[in-house]
Structure formats: C-alpha cells, structure tokens
Amino acid sequence: MDIQDLRIFRTVAHHGSISKAASILNYVQSSVTTRIQHLEKELHTPLLHRHNRGISLTSAGRILLSYADKILPLFDEAQKAFEYTSTPSGSLIIGAIESTATVRLPLLFSNYHEQYPDVDITLVTNTSEELIRALLKCEIDCAFVAGNVDHPEIVQETVFHEQLVFVTHPIHPPIKELKDLYDSKLYLYRPGCYYRLKLESWLQDEGIIPTKINELGNLDIILNCVRAGLGVALMVKTFAEPYEANGLVRCHPIPKKDATVTTSFIYRRDNIMEPMLKLLEDTIKHEGIESQHKFVI
Numbered sequence: 001m002d003i004q005d006l007r008i009f010r011t012v013a014h015h016g017s018i019s020k021a022a023s024i025l026n027y028v029q030s031s032v033t034t035r036i037q038h039l040e041k042e043l044h045t046p047l048l049h050r051h052n053r054g055i056s057l058t059s060a061g062r063i064l065l066s067y068a069d070k071i072l073p074l075f076d077e078a079q080k081a082f083e084y085t086s087t088p089s090g091s092l093i094i095g096a097i098e099s100t101a102t103v104r105l106p107l108l109f110s111n112y113h114e115q116y117p118d119v120d121i122t123l124v125t126n127t128s129e130e131l132i133r134a135l136l137k138c139e140i141d142c143a144f145v146a147g148n149v150d151h152p153e154i155v156q157e158t159v160f161h162e163q164l165v166f167v168t169h170p171i172h173p174p175i176k177e178l179k180d181l182y183d184s185k186l187y188l189y190r191p192g193c194y195y196r197l198k199l200e201s202w203l204q205d206e207g208i209i210p211t212k213i214n215e216l217g218n219l220d221i222i223l224n225c226v227r228a229g230l231g232v233a234l235m236v237k238t239f240a241e242p243y244e245a246n247g248l249v250r251c252h253p254i255p256k257k258d259a260t261v262t263t264s265f266i267y268r269r270d271n272i273m274e275p276m277l278k279l280l281e282d283t284i285k286h287e288g289i290e291s292q293h294k295f296v297i
Contacts, residue, residue, distance in 0.1 A: 001042060003075060008035045010068040011048065013061065017054050021206045039064075061263040073138045077271075088276050089118035095131040095143035096123060097194070098219050099239045100263055104160070105144070112283045119276060127192030135268060142267035142277055146194035149266050156264040159284055164195060164259045166252040167244075169229035175252040178206045185212040185231030194261070199234045202256055223249070236261075 011021040012032065022029040040047050047061035057065060080090055101123060104294055109121055126134070128145035136153060137142055149156045166175050175181065181203075188196050203209070214231065216222050218241065226233045227248050241247045253259070265284060267277050 001039070002035075003072075005035045005039045005074065006064075006068050006215065007072055009031055009039055009061075010065060010072060011037060012048070012055065013057055013065045013068075016056070070253065079139075081115070083101065088116050088279060091120040091122065092142070092276055092278075092280070093122045093124060093140045095134060095140040095145075096125055097128055097131070097146055097263075098125045098189075099162075099236045100144045100146075101125050102219070103236070103238045104263075108283060112280060115283065116276075116279060121139065128194040129192035132266070135266060137269070141271065142265065143281070145264055145266060146261055147264065148262060149264055152244055153178070153269050154266050155269050156266045157281065157284075158262045159265045161262050162238065162261050162263055164198065164234060164254055164261060165237045165240060166254060167226050167233045167235050167240045168231075168250050168252065170230075170247055170250045172229075172250055172252075177255055178202055178208060181232060181242065182208060183212075185214060187214050187216060187231050187233040188227050189222065190215055190217045198258070198261065202254075 008021065008025060008027070011024055012018055015021050015024065018032050018036070019029050021027075022032045023132060024030070036048060043060065043064070045060040045250065046056045047059050047064060049058055088149075112119070113121065124131075124134070124140055124241070128147060131140065131143040131145050132149060132154070134149070136141045136151075144159070146162070148158075166181075168175070170214055173180075186199075188199070190196075212231070214225070216225075219235065222233045223235070223240065223243065227243070237251055240251050244251050265281065
C-alpha cells in the first residue's frame, strides 16, 4: 500500500469531496480518483460511495480511515525524527491555557525563537482538559496545563505556581469567605477549565450552590465584565494584577489553603520530537532565572 495513496484517501475522507481533496493536495481531480481506485483494487473492496451529493465512506472505507488516522501522523513523525541537525528546525504545535498563553509565554517564545529561529511555533489555546485530550491524540506536541497530570503516556514537569484570586470591580467589598459569593454573579470560563473545577469543588464543600453563572470562553471578556461591576471572576493573579495596578479591578485573596495551583509542561512519553522539546524545556528553565516570574522546574 503506497503511503501517498493512503494520504490522498484520508484527505478525501475527511473533507467528503474528491475535488476539495485535489485542491488541498494540489492534484488534478482525475489523479485523485485514479489513486483511490488503485487503493480499492489493491484492497479488493470499494472504499467510497459515489452519489450526486459527493462521496461517503463504505464500511471498509471507515475501517481504513481509522488506520490512516493512526499511521500517517506516525509516518510524519518518523520522517521528522531524521530531519534534526545541529540547528533544530521544523514545527512545534504547543497548547496552553489562555492565562498562561497571555502572561507567561510571549517572552518565553521570543527567547526560544531568538535561539532557534528555524523552529516554527504554532500556539493553540484551550482548557486543560481539552489540551490533554489533544496531546493524547497527537494533535499537539506539548502543552502548558493547570494542575498535575497523572497519565502513563504523559511526561510532566511543574514549571511554575499560580495564585488564584477573586477579581471584582475596584469598589467591591472584601471577599472574606466563600459565602460572600452567594448573591454575586459568577463569571466562569467554559467547562474543562481546571480553575473553574477548583472553584466548583470549594463551593460544593461549603454547601453553596451558585444561582447566577455567566459562562464565557474568553478571559479578556470576563475581565471586562468584572471591570464593569457585573460580577466576580476567578483568575490567576498574574493575569489580573496589571489591571489592579491601574485601579481597574480589585483582587481578593481566596480563603483556601489550595488556592495556589501549579502549571505543568507536558508531552507524550513516546514523542520522537524530544530533542526540540528538550530545547524548549531548557529555555523554560533559563527563564526561571532571568524572568520576574518564578519558574520552579
């Protein structure tokens, strides 16, 4: 089975269109059709249903796609493994929770790029839960996530600690106990956020069931709502403190012993891009000495 035939089939299957696959792969449409027919002949079974609305997979096509989704990423990684030279090059897809991406990573990436300009970094932001899932599916190469990750396929290093705080309008009265939140509208990040899970656990322990929740998917929007006096948010202090320094918000210490949380740098144990990741890890360690933020790796 030719690897390029498999790649063509996978592209057709994912996009549901021979013409679209041809455009993406820079092939003429007849060549794509011929390669698919070659695969079908080799496997002695039809892989596609062809109809007026386009194409759909046969049962055999669905089986082949499940293998193609595993084989092709591994094949690409195997090629990359032999591309390393004394000067690292290639691409790294790095995931991060939004607060870390905003506060911690710009300087880190700048310094890494200065040292290794041929490494192309793509940043993907999401919740910790979704980033871990993406890492296990090989959709990203590494990630910065909140909390500890206990999984046999994942290597983790604690890179820094974050202090969680409640953030309010500047004239909001002090929040001394969690019950002070009872009548407040809570602005929370979407499900899968580690910090949100912490807050929900604290409230559950106190027997508090919040009735006013506004769920948003962007920390800047959440912060602007808080600045406008619309409610209370839970954030890492490093994200909110520049706004507090300008008198735009107020940060309230959280009356909980576990209000300090870790941020971990994680990657797959079997990731063959380890040399490039090791260089990134070394940059993180160096930032621990040079940066005002205290890395503890």
